[in-house]
Amino acid sequence: MPLAISLIAPSSFTPEDDIERGVRGLESLGVTVRRPAPLQRRTRYLAGDREWRLAQLHAAYADPDTQAVWAVRGGFGCAQLAAGIDWARLAGRPKPLVGYSDLTALLHQCHLHGLPAIHAPVVKAAGALLDGSADERTVVRRQFEETLALIRGSASLDYPLTAWHDAPSRREGPLVGGNLITLASLAGTPLASRAPPGALVILEDVGEPYYRLERALWQLVQAGALDEAGAVCLGTFEGCRPYDETPLEAIVAETLAPLGLPFYHGLPVGHGLHNRPWRYGATGVLEEGRLSVAG
Known part of the structure; x- marks a missing residue:
């Protein structure tokens, strides 16, 4: 089944080259990646100020054509968003939030509010599917394929x-x-x-x-x-x-x-x-x- 995801940048700033590599890595697995333009509006070491990142999160959940909301990276900043999240609005489209590291703060909150959450590699890591060693590509591919299976809800x-x-x-x-x-x-x-x-x-x-x-x-x-x-x-x-x-x-x-x-x-x-x-x-x-x- 074709899968589309909403890309978000809820934490630290990510260089554009790393984003592009990660997106192309996911696309190599047949995933459609939808992202706002621009994805980031850099504020210090963050991908954007709190209001920018919060609006991006809400918009990602509101997109009717995606099956998951996937972070480009962790770093720092997710905890700043939690108090401003409209959980009732997110519950209207209960797709899983995917990521790890700094995303820990939001994964836990999603779970408490009855929303699905998956602790998994961030989109940036999918760049290794393109230019890692053969062994690395094998390991990373398995992990992303398992993540896609969890998004679809079919994995043991x-x-x-x-x-x-x-x-x-x-x-x-x-x-x-x-x-x-x-x-x-x-x-x-x-x-x-x-x-x-x-x-x-x-x-x-x-x-x-x-x-x-x-x-x-x-x-x-x-x-x-x-x-x-x-x-x-x-x-x-x-x-x-x-x-x-x-x-x-x-x-x-x-x-x-x-x-x-x-x-x-x-x-x-x-x-x-x-x-x-x-x-x-x-x-x-x-x-x-x-x-x-x-x-």
Whole structure:
């Protein structure tokens, strides 16, 4: 079935060449990309001021000819939009919001307001379909094809991961989470997330030293964001820098210990090459070294 998406720039500014490559990458998969002209009206490091980006978001949902609203990139700025979103207006055309990283703030809000959301590669990443190595193109193509299947609503997916030490062999619950630093930055605000009972909380990040990751996770723990969670699942932490020989998993285990919360690691989700999509709020089952999610 032909698929059309509305392209939005809700966060940081993106160079035009990167946008063009990403759009052509999606088009190589048969996707029609609809975007406003101009897509961006640069304000500092943002794609536009708050009103510009908010109007773009509303217009994307209002387009009757698209099946998803897909962000060109993350960065910073999505949380600024949440208070101004007309959720009733978006609910009139409940298509999924697609993206990750800074989009974490809006994916969570979409879920709370009963709208579909997909944590998945941003459009900019589709440029690798055109000029990456053969192996890279294979990995990226699979991830975008899985994302398109989720947009169509027809995908059942499973992902490998590893239990840390005495983690139980089976857990089941809704998938939530996203970028760790973004989630921590929302603590204490009206946008703060709180994992629903039994939730499998997926966390990932990029370019952060371990002490900042520990601080962010500690903040979520102390804020009560994980009090009712069933487990934490670590994705990739691309370019994140250790302080000494202590692995990140050991730091996470120590930080989660007061909650008695088990965790798993090795999930192929995050800012690296491997960033497989998942539907926000879908029920996942952790069992035998796999996370399975029904379509």
